[in-house]
Amino acid sequence: MIAVSNLRKTFLSGDEQVQALRGVDLEIEKGECTFIVGPSGSGKSTLLYLMAALDRPTSGSISIDGCELTEMKEVEQDAFRRAKIGFVFQQFNLIPNLDAVGNVLLPFIPTGIDEVLVARAKFLLQQVGLGHRMGHRPSRLSGGQQQRVAIARALVKEPVVLLADEPTGNLDRNGGDEIFEILREQQRSRGLTLVVVTHDRRFIQDRDHVIEIQDGKIATSEDGLFDREPIVYNPA
DSSP states (O other): OEEEEEEEEEEEETTEEEEEEEEEEEEEOTTOEEEEEOSTTSSHHHHHHHHTTSSOOSEEEEEETTEEGGGSOHHHHHHHHHHHEEEEOTTOOOOTTSOHHHHHTGGGTTTOOOHHHHHHHHHHHHHTTOTTOTTOOGGGSOHHHHHHHHHHHHHTTOOSEEEEESTTTTSOHHHHHHHHHHHHHHHHHHTOEEEEEOSOGGGOOTTSEEEEEETTEEOOGGGTOOOSSOOOOOOO
């Protein structure tokens, strides 16, 4: 489903070059729940944004669902992202003057919205527990409710891959638990390939695929790479 090969990303910070990713190789299977973990500044979110075609790597390749993203033109990447990839941001990124339904439908504003899409948006809001808040704008929703809207927005395009960047980073413990329950339920019921960047390892279950990044590289087995065998984490 997802194959990354020798992926590198270099940023300019003033006159200094910062190597955010330094030769990342990984594979994620279809329908798998994968966590990308590691310390702050290790390159986790950079990797996720590249996989979402929201940025371009300096070198290397990314293949998703048999399509090579790095060989696409920008307009082709945009079309691929609209058709195949759902993205959940940490900051929610909702439009203040749109209600919940309008925010869910945001990805389709450039191409047009019909009654089928509106019905799908309302159904998704019901699935994430916001059937009674559809007409409310973000200012009238809690942080957890705003993130539920963001999840519905990521799902409305019916993607094959759902990427989430610290989806509980702005929520309290209970809100975070509820969001992960929704993400897992949607992943199971839809057969989604789910990839989550997180600092909170308590959400990881024993059958999940865990990728640890340190200093822009996948950690080796000698310095802490989690293998793909079942792992049980102590939430404490």
